[in-house]
Amino acid sequence: NAGVMQNPRHLVRRRGQEARLRCSPMKGHSHVYWYRQLPEEGLKFMVYLQKENIIDESGMPKERFSAEFPKEGPSILRIQQVVRGDSAAYFCASSPSQGNQPQHFGDGTRLSIL
Amino acid sequence: DQQVKQNSPSLSVQEGRISILNCDYTNSMFDYFLWYKKYPAEGPTFLISISSIKDKNEDGRFTVFLNKSAKHLSLHIVPSQPGDSAVYFCAALTQGGSEKLVFGKGTKLTVNP
Numbered sequence A: 001n002a003g004v005m006q007n008p009r010h011l012v013r014r015r016g017q018e019a020r021l022r023c024s025p026m027k028g029h030s031h032v033y034w035y036r037q038l039p040e041e042g043l044k045f046m047v048y049l050q051k052e053n054i055i056d057e058s059g060m061p062k063e064r065f066s067a068e069f070p071k072e073g074p075s076i077l078r079i080q081q082v083v084r085g086d087s088a089a090y091f092c093a094s095s096p097s098q099g100n101q102p103q104h105f106g107d108g109t110r111l112s113i114l
Numbered sequence B: 001d002q003q004v005k006q007n008s009p010s011l012s013v014q015e016g017r018i019s020i021l022n023c024d025y026t027n028s029m030f031d032y033f034l035w036y037k038k039y040p041a042e043g044p045t046f047l048i049s050i051s052s053i054k055d056k057n058e059d060g061r062f063t064v065f066l067n068k069s070a071k072h073l074s075l076h077i078v079p080s081q082p083g084d085s086a087v088y089f090c091a092a093l094t095q096g097g098s099e100k101l102v103f104g105k106g107t108k109l110t111v112n113p
Helices: none
Strands: A003-006 A008-011 A019-026 A031-037 A041-049 A054-055 A065-068 A074-079 A088-095 A109-113 B010-014 B019-025 B031-036 B044-052 B054-061 B063-066 B072-077 B086-093 B107-112
Touching: A003 B031, A003 B063, A008 A019, A019 A109, A019 B010, A041 A065, A041 A074, A041 B019, A074 A088, A074 B019, B010 B019, B019 B086, B019 B107, B031 B063, B044 B054, B044 B063, B044 B072
Parallel strands: A008 A109, B010 B107
Antiparallel strands: A003 A019, A019 A074, A031 A041, A031 A088, A041 A054, A065 A074, A088 A109, B019 B072, B031 B044, B031 B086, B054 B063, B063 B072, B086 B107
């Protein structure tokens, strides 16, 4: 499967725990984006990364959320001390470069907070 | 402030007819527009896009029209098929800036056999 791979598909956490969401971009893609979708809403941009660099994190909450895209390995979206409001579907997308290149999405991680 | 609006939460059409999904935007800096299709429990799948230098782009049964003066775009699907039943999202971005996509809330299309 050469598509964007996200894992886990479902993640259940208790309030106060940490959640780690992983994303492997499509082969040849060096740009990674994270979006969050709440029920009955569209996807909201969180962060845009290239290898070892955060390009735009304007959509990410200032506290408890962090993202990285290391030189080796998948991109990680990390949520510390989760709260009920963090329950959502988190989607990762990748593209080969900037410009007229559509972003291709993974199937998401559904995060549920008990 | 919602910069991309899809005012119809749902649309129902008969198989073989045309489906028209509409999208309005408020940010005049947007210059690249995309349509995605999404099935439940899956990620959005890219369908078709259009740059602001064009007013129409066609790909098979899918055509996107852009009216820049009205800040309006539409997706036409003809003929519609039951497999087209999904949620359709309109998205926009500003090239040369951050590559973040701004999405509408989606329109759920149901194509009845």
